[in-house]
Amino acid sequence: MHKYVRDFETICSEVDKEYANYIPMAPDIVQTSSFYYPSYEEFMEDSKDEKSNFVYTRGANPTTKLLEDKLAALCGGECCRVFGSGMGAISATLFSLLSSGDHVLMVNTIYGESVQFVKDLSRFGVAMDRIDVETTDDIEDYLQENTKIIYFESPSSQKFELLDLEKIASIARSRGIYTVLDGTWASPLFQDPLAFHIDLVIHSLSKYVGGHSDIVAGAVIGSKELVDLISIRGHHALGSVNAPFNSWLALRGIRTLPVRMQQFDQSVQRVIQYLMEDPRVHRIYHPMTASSEQKQLAQKYLSGYGSLLAISLTDPSFEKMVEFVNELKVFSIGVSWGGFESLVLPANKGTNQQQLIERGLSSTHIRMFIGLESPEILIQDLNQALTKVYGGI
Numbered sequence: 001m002h003k004y005v006r007d008f009e010t011i012c013s014e015v016d017k018e019y020a021n022y023i024p025m026a027p028d029i030v031q032t033s034s035f036y037y038p039s040y041e042e043f044m045e046d047s048k049d050e051k052s053n054f055v056y057t058r059g060a061n062p063t064t065k066l067l068e069d070k071l072a073a074l075c076g077g078e079c080c081r082v083f084g085s086g087m088g089a090i091s092a093t094l095f096s097l098l099s100s101g102d103h104v105l106m107v108n109t110i111y112g113e114s115v116q117f118v119k120d121l122s123r124f125g126v127a128m129d130r131i132d133v134e135t136t137d138d139i140e141d142y143l144q145e146n147t148k149i150i151y152f153e154s155p156s157s158q159k160f161e162l163l164d165l166e167k168i169a170s171i172a173r174s175r176g177i178y179t180v181l182d183g184t185w186a187s188p189l190f191q192d193p194l195a196f197h198i199d200l201v202i203h204s205l206s207k208y209v210g211g212h213s214d215i216v217a218g219a220v221i222g223s224k225e226l227v228d229l230i231s232i233r234g235h236h237a238l239g240s241v242n243a244p245f246n247s248w249l250a251l252r253g254i255r256t257l258p259v260r261m262q263q264f265d266q267s268v269q270r271v272i273q274y275l276m277e278d279p280r281v282h283r284i285y286h287p288m289t290a291s292s293e294q295k296q297l298a299q300k301y302l303s304g305y306g307s308l309l310a311i312s313l314t315d316p317s318f319e320k321m322v323e324f325v326n327e328l329k330v331f332s333i334g335v336s337w338g339g340f341e342s343l344v345l346p347a348n349k350g351t352n353q354q355q356l357i358e359r360g361l362s363s364t365h366i367r368m369f370i371g372l373e374s375p376e377i378l379i380q381d382l383n384q385a386l387t388k389v390y391g392g393i
């Protein structure tokens with residue numbers, strides 16, 4: 001057999017250790033699992049802290065680190081850890097802070113999987129209550145000796161109710177309870193929970209930060225002490241790691257986050273103005289249309305409006321509501337939100353009546369996301385679908 005002089009095995013496995021002599025405008029996607037070390041001593045030094053040093057991408061990766069630093073800066077936090085999904089960040093945070101015998105208080109309507117995760121922790125001796133409160137002060141009535149975490153969203157899922165962040169932080173701090181806020185609705189730009197002494201803020205980067213409906217990722221931001229604990233117990237060990245390419249896409253999303261948020265803020269106000277005047281729409285759930293107490297909270301805590309809202313229809317028919325969403329041409333039916341495209345998602349699955357009643361949602365409750373299309377086109381689309389199913393006004 002012919003023998004090649006070239007050593008294929010060596011060429012294929014060789015590593016180019018020369019550093020490139022260019023400075024790219026966009027950050028590198030450091031698509032690597034592990035990192036080389038010139039000496040044993042340097043390797044031993046870095047491997048003492050794999051969450052901070054570039055040893056292995058499950059611990060730290062330069063592209064993800066750039067994203068973490070940017071998110072920490074945006075949220076005014078000391079430290080950020082990025083995960084492979086919003087749920088990765090939520091589950092790792094709760095897992096890291098809780099022990100057997102602890103109690104978690106979950107306030108108002110919360111993302112379904114987050115509630116399910118805490119319910120499942122009962123297998124490890126963690127108790128939970130999911131409560132609805134009229135005002136933030138009512139939370140005190142539900143606290144227990146062993147309450148370790150108050151977990152909430154503000155504005156909440158489905159009903160978009162606000163809580164008084166400063167008050168929750170002060171109630172919790174006086175009793176040594178952690179406060180964890182899923183702040184996805186407002187993005188890092190429109191609400192500043194850490195400034196009001198909330199301990200940890202979580203964002204699903206799959207929404208506004210990614211912004212293009214092409215990634216699933218999440219982040220937790222807070223003090224170095226807490227984020228380090230979460231990194232060790234909940235990131236390095238549980239392994240919900242973000243792929244470097246997805247961190248790069250999130251970084252690219254951040255470049256346009258301010259202009260996109262500004263557009264969402266303007267568009268949602270225009271669409272809500274229309275919805276408020278349409279008698280076929282029964283109720284609008286959004287801070288802009290809430291009670292005066294809620295508006296005061298919005299005034300204090302929000303610096304802009306997120307474009308996720310919900311409506312219920314005047315005609316209670318489930319079948320007609322299904323017809324209505326099917327008649328929409330510009331709005332699509334789909335989960336998630338925060339991308340470029342407008343979406344509707346009925347809460348009524350036809351089989352979850354009990355759940356709807358428990359959450360105080362009507363049979364025609366529809367979650368809506370206002371995307372980057374022209375608000376006038378979106379209004380036309382809503383109007384034509386409403387007219388087709390419920391008649392003109």
Ligand SMILES: *Cc1c(COP(=O)(O)O)cnc(C)c1O
Nearest residue numbers: 085086087111182184204206217
């Ligand atoms: C989407 C979402 C999550 C979950 O995030 P994933 O990235 O889908 O895991 C959590 N909380 C809120 C408020 C969300 O909208």
